[in-house]
Amino acid sequence: MSYLYPRLIGGRAQQLFDEFAAVPSPNDLVDRARTHDDSAVYVATGGARVPVEKLSALSTAVRDLAREHGFPHKAQRAGEFDVALARLLHRSMEVMPAEAAAREMWAFLSLVLLPDVAYWRFPAPPGDRVMHTDITRHVFGRLWWRADLIHDLAREDPYEVLEILGEADFDQVYSRRKQIGASPTIVRNLIRVWSELRENGELALVNDRQAFRNTLMVLNRVVPFLSLNALDDHALVGELRRIARQAIGRMQS
Amino acid sequence: MSRIAYPYLRPASSTVDAQPWRLLLGEEEVELPESLDGWDYNLDLRLRREVQVDGEAIREQCRLPAGAPLALSVVWYSTGSGLRGRSAFERLDGRGYATHHLDLTIAGAEVGGVLSIDTLLVVPEALAEVDALAPHRAGSMLWEHRSEIRLQGGASQFPIAVVDFGPSTLPDTAAWHLEVSGSMDSAAMGSLLLLVNERNKAVAEAFSRAGKPRQADSLVLSAVYADVARTMVEHALSREDFVDDANYGEETLGALMLDVFRQMFGARTIKDVRLRMQDSPSLMATEMQAAVGIFGGDS
Amino acid sequence: MTGIAFMTRPGWDSQAYPPEGASAAEGIRSQLGRPSLDLLTVLVREAAQNSWDARSDEPGSNVRFGLDLHTVGPAHAHAWRSLLLEGGPRNADNFPLRKSLNATSIRVLAVSDRGTKGLGGPTRADVVTDERRDFITFVRNVGEPRDTELGGGTYGFGKGIFFMLSRPHTVLIHTRAQFEGRLQTRLIGSSLAHSFTESSATGDTRYTGRHWWGRKVDGVVEPLVDNEAEAMIDRLGLQRFAPDESGTTVVVIDPELDDGMSEAEEVGTYLAETIMWQLWPKMLPRYDGRPIMLFDVTVDGQRYEVPDPETTLPINMFVEAYRRMNGPGARAIETKRPRRLLGRLGLNDTWVPPWKLTRAAQTAGFDKDLVHHICLMRAAELVVTYEAGIEPAAELKGYAGVFRADSSLDDTFARAEPPTHDAWNPDSLPFEEKTYVRGVFRRLREIQKELAGLQVSVRSDGQNVALGAASNYFSRLMRGSTGFGGGTALIGGGRGSAGVPALAGAPSDAGGTDAGGSADGGSAAVTSGSSWNGGPGPTGDRPLRRVRIRVEYTGEPFLTRRNEQTVLVQEFRLPPGRDIALQGVLSIAVSMDGSGRETDGADLPRVLGWTRPDKTFEERGTPTVDSDGEGTWQLVIQPVQDTMTVVDVRAEGAA
Structure with missing residues (x-):
């Protein structure tokens, strides 16, 4: 089973990005976090839409992880956080590579579901970090792909290599x-x-x-x-x- | 103006001959098309092709020893997922001229966008003590051929999901349900979802065979289509903010509803149709049947 | 001179930074954060909460809360300007009250409560006392924890809203409270403007931006009291307290109203309705005889009735839900592990007659005339927020719910609230408490889903059936919406979701296509062989001395052995001509599709020389040769081992 995630289309991503630019602290974005955005869309077919419970559970888990690494204060051991987050995202999102290659999906995660964590990990981020422009730079997308490219089911810990x-x-x-x-x-x-x-x-x-x-x-x-x-x-x-x-x-x- | 030179000898192209790829769709086998309408992640691609290889001539032309290993391999790359992978590998050890059958499956979950499928003749392992000009490193490509198929583009698709109505609050025995949510300004792709009850075999099967429907399936699909269209129009007309002079943004539910309305009623005004709907709803239902050409219209 | 005037007339005193430092005024003001609600709504909520918490202990006495927005009459305006600017900094930038009072008309919003205790206790923060310290807390101290049990606020931040709402960040505080066994009237001014530096002959002084207006005693500004206060109240045209009345009036000077509300009537209606939407639980008659709040809204002398929550749609639905919450029909909301009561929920699931979506309703979080909300509150019974569920399936169907957190968890939920008390954010809590707050939202969401009649269909996993074809079948109903799906008709300007461009040209395959190249490759020259001199001419005005000559490649580059060495040879033909300069431009192909080029570095392929048609070898790298147009030339290259060499032969001749 794999899920289809909402995708945040470009105009809306830009709009949120502009709005969040004025927010002084990631803590102020906690209130802006949502599991839904009116302008988000799904791919037409190919799986079940991710249930809102799953989105909330995901955001909760990510937020807890961020808190363990200092949220809302300056991120501590950011590298360690990234590794843990890569595991978490790859293990729990249940998303297919072709779906995970959709940049708009990641924009939804960073601008709608978890803006607080995204802006905490990369304060005053350049657009690439949170928008739909470049998966290889995206605060969350790059981590999922990092996990996907190295995960090795033959190993006892499939994500062991993340640390290497x-x-x-x-x-x-x-x-x-x-x-x-x-x-x-x-x-x-x-x-x-x-x-x-x-x-x-x-x-x-x-x-x-x-x-x-x-x-x-x-x-x-x-x-x-x-x-x-x-x-x-x-x-x-x-x-x-x-x-x-x-x-x-x-x-x- | 530039030319590219391999760092080893390569055989003449006549030493390999490949028949076109065949794509297996259900029971049927077709030549690999340029694009595959109706593909989604759940559809794995089953492919076959025959390749004739003149192993002897190749080894000779490349100055490889007579028993040098060769292999046919298929490597794909998907623009949709950005992934690359191997789907077939067949060693041609020690053989002369022979026909090889490649038969492989590419998992739908890993691909998307444009899929390139490279058929390669390679040296499968590193070779020691061969001629200085001979290909000796593992993976050296001696012949390659690329095919491409477009799986996804930018066309509109209607969001559909097959689910079990049993545990839902929808009636168990219903066959389909069009879920419409959100305001006229919300994104159309996020606001509509056609749910099909997997418990209803006739309908669930018709949807899964829509690419290659039997006659019974066509009738079911046509009926559902007409019903969905009517439901959309009725939903739109029930909304106060669905009016003639409204200006809906691109790709909003409002714009979509308006388009469906225009398909059904041409230049008639929303106001007019809304009034007619109140006066004679049954006649309007019939008009809409005609407008969508239910069961093939004039047949 | 100032000193003398100060002894006879009350005036402003600006707080200079003490050597040990102090909070800047703007910092204190911002303690409320940036509220998501508009300022008037925050004011109504916070001020009413303060008033409620200050309710009198006398049994049966209700709290009366009033909002009176008006312009200071011409008879009193002069008194405001002359008395209330005394002693303040000269520069209006440092003391914005000057601007507000010198405007043509002076607007004020008097926020009053009666049936309350007033701000009693000592007036100086350094006094040790067992008495209530309401005056100090309100006027002097900032951000002190509130000690009222099960009170609405958790910090004394609520007063910040008065200063935020005032353009010059200035208020007058007029209060009457028990002090040393009798009722005392007090009047003091307070301003929380901006920190600033003032230069004088004796040097620069830094000020915090906090100012007090009153009478300076022993270096501290004290309020005017009793007769002196009442005389001042009369001169300013404000309302005196009745002899046995206690309470507080905070006069917000020059309040900032929303841009959208220019008409007095709009403001009056909005305030009255906001009171209903935000404070209705305080208006209901209580079965236990506890006091209720009575509200009074006046704008420019006109009274605006606060609608009755028991008869006004859709608040009456919430009132009913509230009663059910307090009755036997309540649902207990619990966590399973650990098993704990989180609170009680009353539900009113019904048909909703059409109602008018007012501005106040929108502020409360309603965006349509639908009701599918649960009102959240704590023990203090102030509306925290209306939590919207999924829209009901049928248009007139709806439900109202009221959830009140259990008083044993009041502290937890209070700490989950932002300074404006209008949300519960579990994220700010320690783990265990977090689970309680989350538990509430989870249970409420489940219940709201049931109510919306949509419970499971969305949740059920989609079957792994390939539906692309079916979806295309329906696509005519989806025209104009860019899909991400499998249909492959390309819409102009459609956004590619996957974003990885198709591969560029593949490495040259056995078919012999020009891998890195474009249309102007050698093969093109074969078909147009007659145009030997047909190289692209210069386009500038000035004739160039040399022009590019077209080279015709004959075949692919090939490897061979020469002098015990592996070399790469590219054969080509030249048109007839004299003094043709030959050059071999070489690089290494990189990247999987062979499209990249590596052109610098220590180990690049190099030109060994050129073989003429007569088989003589030219060792120079860039020779100048004559050609009669016959025969085949060769470029001989030393490749780098295990790399792909990109070869480009260039020839230039005289123009």
């Missing part, structure tokens, strides 16, 4: 989403390779983050002629390991 890959690294992957990140298989195996290299001490002599960035650059060079998606996991891991080592080797030479 930091936000900056993930942004690297995500900004190359179309090239490589679009494939959960590649992302998952790349992370597997990366933690393996780290355990083997192969990253000891280099700047971890720079090495990761270089690996992505090398990867970017081979994907035009190597279809990594066509491979089974064994061959894929082999290729990814080779790519990573090539990048690391170049840094040491």
